[in-house]
Amino acid sequence: MEQALSSIGNFLGLLFILLCLGLILFYFFSDPTREKINLRSIEAFTHFRRQIDLAVEAGKRVHISLGRGNINDLQGGAALISLTILDHCARAASNSDRPPVTTSGDGVVTILSQDTLQTTYRDLAADQRYDPSNARLTGLTPLAYAAGAMPAIHDEYVTANILAGHFGTEVALLTEAGERSQSLTVAGTDSIPAQAVLYATVDEPLLGEELYAAGAYLGGGAVYTASIRMQDILRWVLIAAIGIGAILKLLGILS
Protein backbone atom coordinates (compact mmCIF):
# COMPACT_ATOMS: atom_id res chain seq x y z
CA MET A 1 0.00 0.00 0.00
CA GLU A 2 2.77 2.42 1.00
CA GLN A 3 4.68 1.61 -2.18
CA ALA A 4 1.58 2.28 -4.27
CA LEU A 5 1.04 5.65 -2.57
CA SER A 6 4.70 6.54 -3.10
CA SER A 7 4.40 5.62 -6.80
CA ILE A 8 1.29 7.81 -7.15
CA GLY A 9 3.14 10.66 -5.40
CA ASN A 10 6.11 10.24 -7.77
CA PHE A 11 3.81 10.14 -10.77
CA LEU A 12 2.01 13.34 -9.69
CA GLY A 13 5.36 15.06 -9.06
CA LEU A 14 6.62 14.14 -12.52
CA LEU A 15 3.30 15.22 -14.03
CA PHE A 16 3.62 18.61 -12.30
CA ILE A 17 7.17 19.11 -13.62
CA LEU A 18 6.10 18.10 -17.14
CA LEU A 19 3.13 20.45 -16.93
CA CYS A 20 5.44 23.33 -15.95
CA LEU A 21 7.86 22.45 -18.75
CA GLY A 22 5.03 22.11 -21.28
CA LEU A 23 3.60 25.53 -20.35
CA ILE A 24 7.01 27.25 -20.58
CA LEU A 25 7.71 25.69 -23.99
CA PHE A 26 4.17 26.39 -25.21
CA TYR A 27 4.39 30.11 -24.39
CA PHE A 28 7.99 30.31 -25.58
CA PHE A 29 7.33 28.86 -29.04
CA SER A 30 3.70 29.60 -29.79
CA ASP A 31 2.72 33.06 -28.61
CA PRO A 32 3.77 35.73 -31.11
CA THR A 33 3.04 38.57 -28.65
CA ARG A 34 5.07 36.98 -25.87
CA GLU A 35 7.48 39.90 -25.42
CA LYS A 36 4.66 42.44 -25.29
CA ILE A 37 2.74 41.18 -22.27
CA ASN A 38 2.06 43.76 -19.60
CA LEU A 39 4.06 43.05 -16.48
CA ARG A 40 2.73 44.69 -13.35
CA SER A 41 4.97 47.43 -12.13
CA ILE A 42 7.55 46.42 -9.54
CA GLU A 43 9.20 49.60 -8.33
CA ALA A 44 12.34 47.79 -7.22
CA PHE A 45 13.31 46.78 -10.74
CA THR A 46 12.43 50.18 -12.24
CA HIS A 47 14.59 51.97 -9.67
CA PHE A 48 17.40 49.50 -9.96
CA ARG A 49 17.64 49.80 -13.74
CA ARG A 50 17.72 53.58 -13.39
CA GLN A 51 20.37 53.31 -10.70
CA ILE A 52 22.58 51.12 -12.91
CA ASP A 53 22.39 53.79 -15.64
CA LEU A 54 23.30 56.47 -13.10
CA ALA A 55 26.18 54.34 -11.81
CA VAL A 56 27.56 53.99 -15.35
CA GLU A 57 27.30 57.75 -15.90
CA ALA A 58 28.88 58.60 -12.55
CA GLY A 59 31.66 56.04 -12.93
CA LYS A 60 30.50 54.20 -9.82
CA ARG A 61 30.01 50.56 -9.07
CA VAL A 62 27.07 48.16 -8.65
CA HIS A 63 27.32 45.54 -5.92
CA ILE A 64 25.50 42.24 -6.37
CA SER A 65 25.28 40.03 -3.32
CA LEU A 66 24.47 36.46 -4.31
CA GLY A 67 23.70 35.15 -0.84
CA ARG A 68 25.04 32.00 0.74
CA GLY A 69 22.81 29.44 -0.93
CA ASN A 70 24.28 26.17 -2.06
CA ILE A 71 23.19 24.98 -5.50
CA ASN A 72 23.21 21.36 -4.30
CA ASP A 73 20.43 22.26 -1.91
CA LEU A 74 16.87 23.66 -1.89
CA GLN A 75 18.33 27.17 -1.82
CA GLY A 76 19.79 26.51 -5.27
CA GLY A 77 16.87 28.22 -7.04
CA ALA A 78 17.58 31.56 -5.40
CA ALA A 79 21.32 31.17 -6.03
CA LEU A 80 20.74 30.44 -9.71
CA ILE A 81 18.35 33.35 -10.22
CA SER A 82 20.96 35.61 -8.62
CA LEU A 83 23.39 34.54 -11.37
CA THR A 84 20.81 35.52 -13.99
CA ILE A 85 20.54 38.93 -12.32
CA LEU A 86 24.34 39.19 -12.27
CA ASP A 87 24.46 38.50 -16.00
CA HIS A 88 21.93 41.27 -16.73
CA CYS A 89 23.66 43.73 -14.41
CA ALA A 90 27.10 43.02 -15.86
CA ARG A 91 25.78 43.64 -19.37
CA ALA A 92 23.99 46.84 -18.34
CA ALA A 93 27.02 48.17 -16.47
CA SER A 94 29.63 46.99 -18.95
CA ASN A 95 30.44 50.57 -20.01
CA SER A 96 31.05 51.73 -16.47
CA ASP A 97 34.58 52.70 -15.39
CA ARG A 98 34.13 50.40 -12.43
CA PRO A 99 32.77 46.93 -13.23
CA PRO A 100 30.20 45.33 -10.89
CA VAL A 101 31.46 43.56 -7.80
CA THR A 102 29.80 40.41 -6.48
CA THR A 103 29.98 38.77 -3.07
CA SER A 104 28.81 35.31 -2.11
CA GLY A 105 29.00 32.88 0.78
CA ASP A 106 29.43 29.62 -1.09
CA GLY A 107 32.37 28.29 -3.08
CA VAL A 108 30.34 26.96 -6.01
CA VAL A 109 28.34 30.19 -6.37
CA THR A 110 31.60 32.18 -6.29
CA ILE A 111 33.04 30.10 -9.14
CA LEU A 112 29.78 30.38 -11.08
CA SER A 113 29.69 34.15 -10.57
CA GLN A 114 33.26 34.45 -11.89
CA ASP A 115 32.24 32.30 -14.84
CA THR A 116 29.12 34.40 -15.47
CA LEU A 117 31.15 37.63 -15.44
CA GLN A 118 33.79 36.15 -17.73
CA THR A 119 31.20 34.81 -20.21
CA THR A 120 29.33 38.13 -20.22
CA TYR A 121 32.47 40.16 -20.93
CA ARG A 122 33.52 37.67 -23.59
CA ASP A 123 30.11 38.02 -25.28
CA LEU A 124 30.56 41.79 -25.23
CA ALA A 125 34.10 41.46 -26.65
CA ALA A 126 35.47 43.10 -23.51
CA ASP A 127 37.55 40.23 -22.08
CA GLN A 128 40.11 42.64 -20.66
CA ARG A 129 37.52 44.02 -18.23
CA TYR A 130 37.17 40.68 -16.47
CA ASP A 131 38.88 40.57 -13.10
CA PRO A 132 38.32 37.43 -10.96
CA SER A 133 38.70 39.48 -7.79
CA ASN A 134 35.41 41.23 -8.62
CA ALA A 135 33.58 38.00 -7.76
CA ARG A 136 34.45 37.14 -4.18
CA LEU A 137 33.79 34.60 -1.51
CA THR A 138 33.45 36.71 1.64
CA GLY A 139 32.65 34.16 4.35
CA LEU A 140 31.21 30.74 4.93
CA THR A 141 29.00 31.24 7.97
CA PRO A 142 26.01 33.64 7.78
CA LEU A 143 27.55 36.38 9.92
CA ALA A 144 31.05 35.96 8.48
CA TYR A 145 29.53 36.33 5.02
CA ALA A 146 27.72 39.53 6.02
CA ALA A 147 30.82 40.90 7.76
CA GLY A 148 32.93 40.19 4.69
CA ALA A 149 30.43 41.75 2.27
CA MET A 150 29.92 44.98 4.25
CA PRO A 151 33.32 46.51 3.33
CA ALA A 152 32.51 45.98 -0.36
CA ILE A 153 29.42 48.17 0.10
CA HIS A 154 31.26 50.81 2.18
CA ASP A 155 34.63 51.10 0.50
CA GLU A 156 34.26 50.42 -3.21
CA TYR A 157 32.32 53.40 -4.59
CA VAL A 158 29.10 51.41 -4.70
CA THR A 159 26.00 53.34 -5.70
CA ALA A 160 23.49 50.47 -5.90
CA ASN A 161 23.23 47.08 -4.24
CA ILE A 162 21.13 44.15 -5.30
CA LEU A 163 20.91 41.42 -2.70
CA ALA A 164 19.49 38.37 -4.45
CA GLY A 165 19.81 34.81 -3.27
CA HIS A 166 19.52 32.89 -0.04
CA PHE A 167 20.02 34.96 3.14
CA GLY A 168 19.02 34.73 6.75
CA THR A 169 18.32 37.60 9.13
CA GLU A 170 21.98 38.66 8.78
CA VAL A 171 20.84 40.41 5.59
CA ALA A 172 19.90 43.36 7.84
CA LEU A 173 23.63 44.08 8.33
CA LEU A 174 24.04 44.38 4.56
CA THR A 175 20.99 46.61 4.12
CA GLU A 176 22.23 48.79 6.97
CA ALA A 177 25.61 49.10 5.25
CA GLY A 178 23.78 50.16 2.08
CA GLU A 179 21.75 52.72 4.05
CA ARG A 180 24.90 54.17 5.64
CA SER A 181 26.71 54.46 2.33
CA GLN A 182 23.57 56.13 0.88
CA SER A 183 23.28 53.63 -1.95
CA LEU A 184 20.03 52.18 -3.26
CA THR A 185 19.38 48.65 -2.08
CA VAL A 186 17.03 46.24 -3.83
CA ALA A 187 16.73 42.90 -2.10
CA GLY A 188 14.92 39.60 -2.50
CA THR A 189 15.36 36.17 -1.02
CA ASP A 190 13.69 32.77 -0.75
CA SER A 191 13.86 32.72 3.04
CA ILE A 192 10.70 33.80 4.89
CA PRO A 193 12.44 35.24 8.02
CA ALA A 194 14.79 37.22 5.78
CA GLN A 195 11.83 38.54 3.77
CA ALA A 196 10.30 39.86 6.99
CA VAL A 197 13.60 41.58 7.79
CA LEU A 198 13.84 43.03 4.27
CA TYR A 199 10.31 44.41 4.54
CA ALA A 200 11.45 46.45 7.52
CA THR A 201 14.92 47.44 6.35
CA VAL A 202 14.77 48.05 2.61
CA ASP A 203 12.93 50.62 0.52
CA GLU A 204 12.44 48.14 -2.29
CA PRO A 205 11.94 44.57 -1.01
CA LEU A 206 11.15 41.77 -3.45
CA LEU A 207 8.66 39.47 -1.75
CA GLY A 208 7.71 35.90 -2.61
CA GLU A 209 8.06 35.08 -6.30
CA GLU A 210 9.06 38.65 -7.29
CA LEU A 211 12.73 37.71 -7.07
CA TYR A 212 12.21 34.95 -9.63
CA ALA A 213 10.62 37.41 -12.06
CA ALA A 214 13.89 39.37 -12.24
CA GLY A 215 14.85 37.92 -15.63
CA ALA A 216 11.66 39.18 -17.26
CA TYR A 217 11.80 42.61 -15.59
CA LEU A 218 15.46 43.16 -16.43
CA GLY A 219 14.84 42.42 -20.10
CA GLY A 220 15.99 38.82 -20.22
CA GLY A 221 13.79 37.80 -23.15
CA ALA A 222 10.92 35.59 -24.17
CA VAL A 223 11.75 32.56 -22.06
CA TYR A 224 11.52 34.59 -18.84
CA THR A 225 8.15 35.96 -19.90
CA ALA A 226 7.02 32.42 -20.68
CA SER A 227 8.16 31.35 -17.20
CA ILE A 228 6.12 34.12 -15.60
CA ARG A 229 3.03 33.06 -17.54
CA MET A 230 3.53 29.48 -16.40
CA GLN A 231 3.86 30.64 -12.78
CA ASP A 232 0.71 32.77 -13.06
CA ILE A 233 -1.37 29.89 -14.43
CA LEU A 234 -0.13 27.39 -11.86
CA ARG A 235 -0.62 29.89 -9.05
CA TRP A 236 -4.32 30.08 -9.93
CA VAL A 237 -4.48 26.29 -10.19
CA LEU A 238 -2.96 26.02 -6.68
CA ILE A 239 -5.30 28.70 -5.31
CA ALA A 240 -8.27 26.77 -6.74
CA ALA A 241 -6.95 23.49 -5.29
CA ILE A 242 -6.48 25.06 -1.84
CA GLY A 243 -9.96 26.64 -1.99
CA ILE A 244 -11.62 23.38 -3.04
CA GLY A 245 -9.67 21.50 -0.36
CA ALA A 246 -10.81 23.95 2.31
CA ILE A 247 -14.44 23.65 1.23
CA LEU A 248 -14.26 19.83 1.17
CA LYS A 249 -12.76 19.88 4.64
CA LEU A 250 -15.48 22.22 5.91
CA LEU A 251 -18.10 19.85 4.50
CA GLY A 252 -16.41 16.92 6.23
CA ILE A 253 -15.66 15.12 2.96
CA LEU A 254 -11.87 15.38 3.51
CA SER A 255 -10.66 14.12 6.85
Next chain:
Amino acid sequence: MKKILPVTNAVIAIISGSIVLLGYFFPGLFGGIQSVLIGWAIILAAFALLLGIFNLMMVHWKKIGSEGKGSIYSIVLLISLVLTMIIVSISGPAGSWSLWIFNTIQVPAEISLLAVLAFVLVYAAARLLTRRFKWYTILFLVTVLLVLLGSAPLFFVGEVGLLSSLRGWLAQVPAVAGARGLLLGVALGTVATGLRILIGIDRPYGG
Protein backbone atom coordinates in the same frame (compact mmCIF):
# COMPACT_ATOMS: atom_id res chain seq x y z
CA MET B 1 37.12 25.25 -29.55
CA LYS B 2 35.47 28.42 -28.27
CA LYS B 3 32.16 27.22 -29.72
CA ILE B 4 32.51 23.53 -28.91
CA LEU B 5 33.17 24.00 -25.18
CA PRO B 6 29.94 25.89 -24.35
CA VAL B 7 27.86 23.34 -26.27
CA THR B 8 29.62 20.44 -24.51
CA ASN B 9 29.03 22.16 -21.14
CA ALA B 10 25.35 22.58 -21.93
CA VAL B 11 24.94 18.96 -23.08
CA ILE B 12 26.67 17.64 -19.92
CA ALA B 13 24.53 19.91 -17.71
CA ILE B 14 21.26 18.95 -19.41
CA ILE B 15 21.97 15.19 -19.32
CA SER B 16 23.22 15.25 -15.71
CA GLY B 17 20.32 17.44 -14.55
CA SER B 18 17.75 15.24 -16.28
CA ILE B 19 19.19 12.04 -14.78
CA VAL B 20 19.26 13.54 -11.26
CA LEU B 21 15.66 14.73 -11.66
CA LEU B 22 14.48 11.38 -13.02
CA GLY B 23 16.26 9.65 -10.13
CA TYR B 24 13.73 11.24 -7.73
CA PHE B 25 10.77 9.86 -9.67
CA PHE B 26 12.21 6.49 -10.74
CA PRO B 27 14.66 5.57 -7.97
CA GLY B 28 14.90 1.98 -9.15
CA LEU B 29 15.97 2.92 -12.66
CA PHE B 30 18.04 6.07 -12.15
CA GLY B 31 18.75 6.01 -8.39
CA GLY B 32 22.23 4.47 -8.73
CA ILE B 33 23.57 6.89 -11.32
CA GLN B 34 21.84 9.76 -9.49
CA SER B 35 23.83 8.95 -6.32
CA VAL B 36 27.07 8.84 -8.31
CA LEU B 37 26.37 12.23 -9.94
CA ILE B 38 25.45 13.82 -6.60
CA GLY B 39 28.63 12.37 -5.09
CA TRP B 40 30.69 13.98 -7.87
CA ALA B 41 28.88 17.28 -7.30
CA ILE B 42 29.78 17.19 -3.60
CA ILE B 43 33.46 16.55 -4.41
CA LEU B 44 33.45 19.39 -6.94
CA ALA B 45 31.79 21.67 -4.37
CA ALA B 46 34.62 20.92 -1.92
CA PHE B 47 37.20 21.91 -4.55
CA ALA B 48 35.16 25.03 -5.35
CA LEU B 49 35.35 25.93 -1.67
CA LEU B 50 39.14 25.69 -1.77
CA LEU B 51 39.21 27.88 -4.87
CA GLY B 52 36.88 30.33 -3.14
CA ILE B 53 39.24 30.56 -0.17
CA PHE B 54 42.15 31.09 -2.58
CA ASN B 55 40.11 33.86 -4.22
CA LEU B 56 39.53 35.45 -0.80
CA MET B 57 43.28 35.39 -0.16
CA MET B 58 44.01 36.97 -3.54
CA VAL B 59 41.46 39.75 -3.01
CA HIS B 60 42.99 40.69 0.33
CA TRP B 61 46.54 40.34 -0.99
CA LYS B 62 45.65 42.89 -3.67
CA LYS B 63 44.11 45.16 -1.02
CA ILE B 64 47.36 45.08 0.96
CA GLY B 65 49.26 45.92 -2.22
CA SER B 66 47.03 48.90 -2.95
CA GLU B 67 47.68 50.29 0.57
CA GLY B 68 44.19 51.77 0.67
CA LYS B 69 42.16 52.31 3.83
CA GLY B 70 41.44 49.09 5.63
CA SER B 71 44.52 47.27 4.35
CA ILE B 72 45.44 46.55 7.98
CA TYR B 73 42.28 44.41 8.21
CA SER B 74 43.38 42.48 5.14
CA ILE B 75 46.74 41.79 6.81
CA VAL B 76 44.95 40.55 9.95
CA LEU B 77 42.65 38.37 7.81
CA LEU B 78 45.51 36.78 5.87
CA ILE B 79 47.59 36.10 8.99
CA SER B 80 44.55 34.63 10.79
CA LEU B 81 43.64 32.50 7.77
CA VAL B 82 47.13 31.05 7.38
CA LEU B 83 47.56 30.46 11.12
CA THR B 84 44.15 28.78 11.38
CA MET B 85 44.91 26.54 8.40
CA ILE B 86 48.24 25.49 9.91
CA ILE B 87 46.81 24.86 13.39
CA VAL B 88 43.75 22.94 12.13
CA SER B 89 45.97 20.87 9.79
CA ILE B 90 48.17 19.85 12.73
CA SER B 91 45.49 19.56 15.44
CA GLY B 92 42.66 18.17 13.27
CA PRO B 93 39.17 19.67 12.84
CA ALA B 94 38.03 18.47 16.30
CA GLY B 95 41.40 18.92 18.01
CA SER B 96 41.76 21.00 21.16
CA TRP B 97 43.61 23.87 19.43
CA SER B 98 41.05 24.02 16.62
CA LEU B 99 38.20 24.08 19.14
CA TRP B 100 40.02 26.77 21.14
CA ILE B 101 40.17 28.99 18.03
CA PHE B 102 36.51 28.30 17.32
CA ASN B 103 35.25 28.87 20.88
CA THR B 104 37.40 31.85 21.86
CA ILE B 105 37.60 33.79 18.60
CA GLN B 106 34.94 32.85 16.08
CA VAL B 107 31.97 32.28 18.40
CA PRO B 108 32.40 35.53 20.42
CA ALA B 109 32.95 37.55 17.22
CA GLU B 110 29.77 36.13 15.68
CA ILE B 111 27.78 36.64 18.88
CA SER B 112 28.89 40.30 18.91
CA LEU B 113 27.64 40.66 15.36
CA LEU B 114 24.36 39.02 16.39
CA ALA B 115 23.99 41.64 19.13
CA VAL B 116 24.62 44.40 16.57
CA LEU B 117 22.03 42.73 14.35
CA ALA B 118 19.42 43.00 17.13
CA PHE B 119 20.04 46.76 17.41
CA VAL B 120 19.99 47.16 13.63
CA LEU B 121 16.57 45.48 13.49
CA VAL B 122 15.12 47.65 16.28
CA TYR B 123 16.48 50.77 14.59
CA ALA B 124 15.11 49.63 11.22
CA ALA B 125 11.66 49.06 12.73
CA ALA B 126 11.67 52.62 14.13
CA ARG B 127 12.93 54.03 10.83
CA LEU B 128 10.15 52.22 8.97
CA LEU B 129 7.66 54.75 10.39
CA THR B 130 9.45 57.62 8.69
CA ARG B 131 10.12 55.68 5.52
CA ARG B 132 6.65 54.23 4.83
CA PHE B 133 4.08 55.81 7.11
CA LYS B 134 1.10 53.75 5.94
CA TRP B 135 -1.59 51.82 7.78
CA TYR B 136 0.06 48.48 6.94
CA THR B 137 3.36 49.71 8.39
CA ILE B 138 1.60 50.45 11.67
CA LEU B 139 -0.12 47.03 11.52
CA PHE B 140 3.30 45.39 10.93
CA LEU B 141 4.89 47.17 13.89
CA VAL B 142 1.92 46.54 16.22
CA THR B 143 2.04 42.84 15.30
CA VAL B 144 5.81 42.72 15.96
CA LEU B 145 5.26 44.37 19.35
CA LEU B 146 2.45 41.97 20.30
CA VAL B 147 4.50 38.93 19.32
CA LEU B 148 7.49 40.24 21.28
CA LEU B 149 5.39 40.96 24.38
CA GLY B 150 3.73 37.55 24.18
CA SER B 151 7.02 35.68 23.74
CA ALA B 152 8.53 36.23 27.18
CA PRO B 153 7.35 36.94 30.73
CA LEU B 154 7.01 40.67 31.36
CA PHE B 155 9.00 42.53 34.00
CA PHE B 156 7.08 42.52 37.35
CA VAL B 157 3.94 41.15 35.68
CA GLY B 158 5.10 37.70 34.60
CA GLU B 159 3.39 35.88 31.79
CA VAL B 160 0.19 37.50 30.50
CA GLY B 161 -2.16 34.75 29.32
CA LEU B 162 -3.99 36.92 26.82
CA LEU B 163 -0.76 38.10 25.17
CA SER B 164 0.60 34.54 25.01
CA SER B 165 -2.62 33.27 23.38
CA LEU B 166 -2.65 36.18 20.96
CA ARG B 167 0.98 35.52 20.08
CA GLY B 168 0.19 31.86 19.50
CA TRP B 169 -2.75 32.70 17.25
CA LEU B 170 -0.72 35.28 15.28
CA ALA B 171 2.13 32.83 14.79
CA GLN B 172 -0.08 29.85 13.93
CA VAL B 173 -2.81 31.37 11.77
CA PRO B 174 -2.09 34.63 9.87
CA ALA B 175 1.71 34.20 9.84
CA VAL B 176 1.56 30.59 8.62
CA ALA B 177 -1.07 31.47 6.00
CA GLY B 178 1.06 34.35 4.70
CA ALA B 179 4.26 32.31 4.79
CA ARG B 180 2.64 29.48 2.85
CA GLY B 181 1.45 31.92 0.20
CA LEU B 182 4.99 33.29 -0.14
CA LEU B 183 6.48 29.80 -0.17
CA LEU B 184 4.13 28.70 -2.98
CA GLY B 185 5.39 31.62 -5.05
CA VAL B 186 9.00 30.77 -4.18
CA ALA B 187 8.44 27.11 -5.07
CA LEU B 188 6.93 27.96 -8.47
CA GLY B 189 9.79 30.38 -9.14
CA THR B 190 12.35 27.75 -8.18
CA VAL B 191 10.74 25.17 -10.49
CA ALA B 192 10.73 27.69 -13.36
CA THR B 193 14.39 28.59 -12.76
CA GLY B 194 15.40 24.92 -12.56
CA LEU B 195 13.52 24.04 -15.75
CA ARG B 196 15.09 26.93 -17.69
CA ILE B 197 18.51 25.59 -16.73
CA LEU B 198 17.49 22.00 -17.41
CA ILE B 199 16.44 22.80 -20.98
CA GLY B 200 19.64 24.76 -21.50
CA ILE B 201 18.13 28.22 -22.01
CA ASP B 202 19.65 29.67 -18.84
CA ARG B 203 23.32 28.67 -18.62
CA PRO B 204 25.06 29.96 -15.52
CA TYR B 205 28.07 27.71 -16.26
CA GLY B 206 29.82 29.36 -19.18
CA GLY B 207 27.63 27.62 -21.72
